[in-house]
Amino acid sequence: MKFSSHKIYHHYGKSLYAASLFFPKNVRVACHALYSFIKIADHAIAPFQNDLQKASEVLDLWKIEWQKAFDSGMAKDKQLNKIAVVFHQYEIPYNETVTFLESLLADISTSEYKNYQDLEMYMMSSSSIICIMMARLIGINSGNRYPKDEITWQPLLKAAQILGITFHMTSFLRDIKEDVCIRNKIYLPQTELETYGVTKEMLIVGKVTPEFTDLMKFQIERIRLFYAESEKSLVLVHPSCQRALKIIMRVYEDVINKIEKSNYDVFSKKPKTRIWEKMMLAFKLARPH
Numbered sequence: 001m002k003f004s005s006h007k008i009y010h011h012y013g014k015s016l017y018a019a020s021l022f023f024p025k026n027v028r029v030a031c032h033a034l035y036s037f038i039k040i041a042d043h044a045i046a047p048f049q050n051d052l053q054k055a056s057e058v059l060d061l062w063k064i065e066w067q068k069a070f071d072s073g074m075a076k077d078k079q080l081n082k083i084a085v086v087f088h089q090y091e092i093p094y095n096e097t098v099t100f101l102e103s104l105l106a107d108i109s110t111s112e113y114k115n116y117q118d119l120e121m122y123m124m125s126s127s128s129i130i131c132i133m134m135a136r137l138i139g140i141n142s143g144n145r146y147p148k149d150e151i152t153w154q155p156l157l158k159a160a161q162i163l164g165i166t167f168h169m170t171s172f173l174r175d176i177k178e179d180v181c182i183r184n185k186i187y188l189p190q191t192e193l194e195t196y197g198v199t200k201e202m203l204i205v206g207k208v209t210p211e212f213t214d215l216m217k218f219q220i221e222r223i224r225l226f227y228a229e230s231e232k233s234l235v236l237v238h239p240s241c242q243r244a245l246k247i248i249m250r251v252y253e254d255v256i257n258k259i260e261k262s263n264y265d266v267f268s269k270k271p272k273t274r275i276w277e278k279m280m281l282a283f284k285l286a287r288p289h
Helices: 005-012 014-020 025-048 052-072 078-089 094-109 116-125 127-138 150-174 176-181 190-195 200-205 210-236 239-261 275-286
Strands: none
Touching: 014 025, 025 052, 025 078, 025 094, 025 127, 052 078, 052 094, 094 116, 094 127, 116 127, 116 150, 127 150, 150 176, 150 210, 150 239, 176 200, 190 210, 200 210, 210 239
């Protein structure tokens, strides 16, 4: 099945797209469909980031179309019908797609998180559920790549949940300036900001203070533990996809490295891996050992 959705995937997820080139073709196409689902839904409510009621109304209508696509393949949007075919092929549960859609509204309705537990609940419904769905596309490292019972899936799905949190936390650090100054959002837990003496006003000013540096060191230490755990879990992934996932992890981890090298200055220049760096890293890790 051919997908125009790969254009959406390429434009909005360059890191994932670069890595997906090293997936087997069937998984690559399926990943394009998954990412297109994510971005089509996100774009439906993007104009209403400051109007929760309108965003909810628009998403409710979109969910009706998505359910039609999922249940019968009879949605008006042919792209959704194609995506639904892929989701059925890999047995992605409908409730997982709904969990993600609801996280879009949760993000609009919340501008800050009291503690890490609250933030983790949001990430588990957003980035973690995305990684769980991707895990179902990739398959497990066993004789039966796509088992029918959920118990067999659980170790990989748990690992995917942690990987999603890892990626999301990395993005939060990278996007601190954009989130607080443009979107009026702070994803770092309020209890942790208070512990290190960092205020919203300090983030808006955008100055790297000793307090902010200590806060960032704490955040990065936790994230690196997540990366280490995710690295160990790669053996759970089907062998044909392990290198591609390793590429994705390295690209995201490189953001953390850049933050450290900049002495935690995420204000004057956004820490990100340039496209040529991503491709060099991808080809380096993709070479046979």
